Amino acid sequence: MYFDCIIAGFGGQGVMLMGNILAYAAMAEKKKATYMPVYGVEMRGGTANCTVVVSDGEIGSPIIQRPMTAIVMNLPSLEKFGPRVKKGGLLVVNASLVPEKEVQFKGIKCLMIPSRDLALEVGNERLANMVVLGATVRKSGVVDLKSLKKALYPALDRRYHKMIDVNIKAMERGARFVTEGV
Amino acid sequence: MAEAEFIKGNEAIAMGAIEAGCRFYFGYPITPQNDIPEYMSRHLPDVGGTFIQAESEIASINMLLGASSTGARAMTSSSSPGISLKQEGISYMCGSQIPGVIVNMSRSGPGLGGIDPSQGDYFQATRGGGHGDYRTIVLAPHSVQENYDLTMKAFDLADKYRNPVLILGDALLGQMKEPIRRRKYRKKEFPKDWTMTGAKGREKRLIKSLYLSEGELTDHNWMLNKKYQSMKREIMFETQFMEGAKLVVVAFGSVARILKSTVQMARDRGMKVGLFRPITLFPFPYAALDKISHSIKNFMALELNTGQMLEDLKLSVGHKKNQVDFYGRPPGSIPSPDELFNEIKKIYKKRIG
Amino acid sequence: MKQTFKRPKALVDIPSHFCPGCHHGIIHRLVAECIDLYGVREKTIGVASVGCSVFLYDYFNADVVEAPHGRAPAVATGVKRARPDNFVFTYQGDGDLAAIGTAEIIHAANRGEQITVIFVNNTVFGMTGGQMAPTTMSGQETTTTPFGRDLKTNGFPIKMSELLTELPGSTFVARAAVNNSKNLMKAKKLLKRAFEVQINGEGFSFVEFLSACPTNWKMTPKQATERVQEEMIPYFPLGVFKGGQE
Structure with a gap:
């Protein structure tokens, strides 16, 4: 198997953490993974993105021009990465910040996640990133949801381990949204 | 086998150094390699080591010279402008035959340039960037695992040849994270009959470069x-898809890594x-490329600069009717596998059809 | 006949290259006497600098590593950190220490490195042929100040001892001269204290020696020694600046 994705948003949305968790989940399944944070001038101005590649075999490039999957957590990210998703690929959109009318792409699947509402349901709007990650994993099948949950332990600093349960709930809520549509 | 750990490229270098017995680190902050001094400052004390944030790159390299002159394993790291400042010390270390490991997680120039990945320091690294007729061994990793493994090897090579060894990477290799497996370093013993220890019960020793x-x-x-010349026995290279190849693309470090996807696309x-x-990169695998060039005629160098390794490639294969093409991407952005594919396709069409 | 004067064990029995009337030889001898006195020859690691003092490595019967111009305090830092039980000293001229190596000496002192720095100030670049040094006196003619050092364009002769005294990291800072026997005796005392500071683990010690360079001053040895007394000492006062009694 081979999977790649770009995860983008503004600083503070936790997109780097999403990438790390995804890579750890792949490792837990004995897959290879690379994680490449944006680097350079792009870091300024409050936007952030990272690229994660997962594969059974050796991974070539850790950077991807046209990803199979993109997760966009805000409108500037949609504008930048939406058009770059490969034909037949998947675009996961944070519907809480990106209006549906902006999401007009042909030949790819678009998944709108009302992440803020779902995060509030499980307790805290700051869990929106975990909701979206849970949804992406369920939709793409890149890793098992179980592995994703397990990945919280190595990915989160010990200080935040008390938050793991609520993060798991958020991931599950996102996944359930994909399966059940609500 | 050890469990895989998910590690940032810069940290893998620092981990490899400590595993190989590096106990002294001297450095000065510069992006994009700050994870190395940060890691060393946190972890060297655990193993009884010493970390000094020096007043300059110049002081760092000279502290390295001093610590290494006692036979201790020591390292400094920096990025391009800082490596320029270290050249004086590197020249002295070569002239005085003092080992030491120097990491260049290079950035773009000339001048202050930028912090993007770049391979503009290839000449500086491989030709001996300072004054005098000297060379350093230059290792160019292309993955986080290699950052770790080659750093360990760098310490052995430095001691073996009593010569500085340079590790040349860039922001891509420093900032990316990958799973790596740590391994136990097997200590090799090298003669220490030249080190500064105090002339106790023996003749005095002198380490100098003035003759x-x-x-x-x-x-x-x-x-x-x-x-x-004798360092040639240390030459290392990797090949992929060479069977029946009509065009060989040649690249090192981050570009080679990206190209692995590109070459798969091409196949x-x-x-x-x-x-x-x-x-x-020094010693460069001239002979290996020369051998290949007797059955394959078309070569293409790809680099994050305007053509530096290209010269070594031409020296290797530029005889007879071989074709050597080039794609250079000066710093500013990293080429994607697709972009490189398009460049290779153009050359492939022109040369092979 | 009783022998009252002999070569210190820490010096090698070879002819020196220093010019007649140069004070380097005297200062070498003082350092060697202290090495003998404290019995540290077998654990001494000297750091040679660039300039006339570079041949230190030929004269001392001890391990010596050569440093690039001005970098001796950084090299000594690396040596001492790696071998804290060894006695480590640098021996640097004014071009080396006070011009190109200013950053290294200030920061080594400020870190309180446990090293001893011997600073030889003769107000001129010696080996390169008598150019202006940072310590060149006002009005002094050198090959690059043919009309005399003009403070307006060349700045002021730098007082390194005073500068280093202000740093919280330095433990012992003193200035000495070897132009007459009285000053020589005092100089030995100061140097002893500098050695003790390192041997006792008290910190960074620094002794500046005012030194004559008859060749580049274009003077006879006698005139040069008189110049130390008449011109240099009034501007570069002798004594302990920090860390002990005179």
Whole structure:
């Protein structure tokens, strides 16, 4: 198997953490993974993105021009990465910040996640990133949801381990949204 | 086998250094390699080591010179402008035959340039960037695991040849994270009959690079040259898809890594493209490329600069009717596998059809 | 006949290259006497600098590593950190220490490195042929100040001892001269204290020696020694600046 994705948003949305968790989940399944944070001038101005590649075999490039999957957590990210998703690929959109009318792409699947509402349901709007990650994993099948949950332990600093349960709930809520549509 | 750990490239270098017995680190902050001093400052005390944030790159390299002169394993790291400042010290270390490991997670220039990945320091690294006729071994990793493994190897090579060893990477290799497996370093013993320890029960020792008597410096330079020639036995390179290849793309470090995807794309489309990746940039694998060039005629160098390794490639294969093409991407952005594919396709069409 | 004067064990029995009337030889001897006195020859690691003092490595019967111009305090830092039980000293001229190596000496002192720095100030670049040094006196003619040092364009002769005294990291800072026997005796005392500071693990010690360079001053040895007394000492006062009694 081979999977790649770009995860983008503004600083503070936790997109780097999403990438790390995804890579750890792949490792837990004995897959290879690379994680490449944006680097350079792009870091300024409050936007952030990272690229994660997962594969059974050796991974070539850790950077991807046209990803199979993109997760966009805000409108500037949609504008930048939406058009770059490969034909037949998947675009996961944070519907809480990106209006549906902006999401007009042909030949790819678009998944709108009302992440803020779902995060509030499980307790805290700051869990929106975990909701979206849970949804992406369920939709793409890149890793098992179980592995994703397990990945919280190595990915989160010990200080935040008390938050793991609520993060798991958020991931599950996102996944359930994909399966059940609500 | 040890469990895989998910590690940032810069940290893998620091981890490899400590595992290989590096106990002294001297450095000065510069992006994009700050994870190395940060890691060393946190972890060297655990193993009884010493971390000094020096007043300058110049002081760092000279502290390295001092610590290494006692036979201790020591390292400094920096990025391009800082490596320029270290050249004086590197020249002295070569002239005085003092080992040491120097990491250049290079950035773009000239001048202040930028912090993007770049391979603009290839000449500086492989030609001996300071004054005098000297060389350092240059290792070019292309993955986080190699950052770890080659750093360990760098310490052995430095001690073996009593010569500085340079690790040349860039922001891509420093900032990316990958799973790596740590391994136990097997300590090799090297002669220490030259180190500064105090002349207790023996003749005094002298470590110097000044030779003023007639003919003395000539002999010294030839002796050094012989040593640099003997480093050829350390040549390392990797090839992929060489069977039946009609075009061989040659690249090192981050570009070689990106090209691994590109070459796969080319093969998927039926293009007979092979990949040759030098791992030692000095000594450069001239002979290996020369051998290949007797059966394959078309070569293409790809680099994050305007053509530096290209010259070494031409020296290797530029004889007979071989074609050597080039794609250079000066710093500012990293080329994607697709972009590189398009460049290779153009050359492939022109040369092979 | 009783022998009352002999070569210190820490010096090698070879002819020196220093010019007649140069004070380097005297200062070498003082350092060697202290090495003998404290019995540290077998654990001494000297750091040679660039300039006339570079041949230190030929004269001392001890391990010596050569440093690039001005970098001796950084090299000594690396040596001492790696071998804290060894006695480590640098021996640097004014071009080396006070011009190109200013950053290294200030920061080594400020870190309180446990090293001893011997600073030889003769107000001129010696080996390169008598160019202006940072310590060159006002009005002094050198090959690059043919009309005399003009403070307006060349700045002021730098007082390194005073500068280093202000740093919280330095433990012992003193200035000495070897132009007459009285000053020589005092100089030995100061140097002893500098050695003790390192041997006792008290910190960074620094002794500046005012030194004559008859060749580049274009003077006879006698005139040069008189110049130390008449011109240099009034501007570069002798004594302990920090860390002990005179």
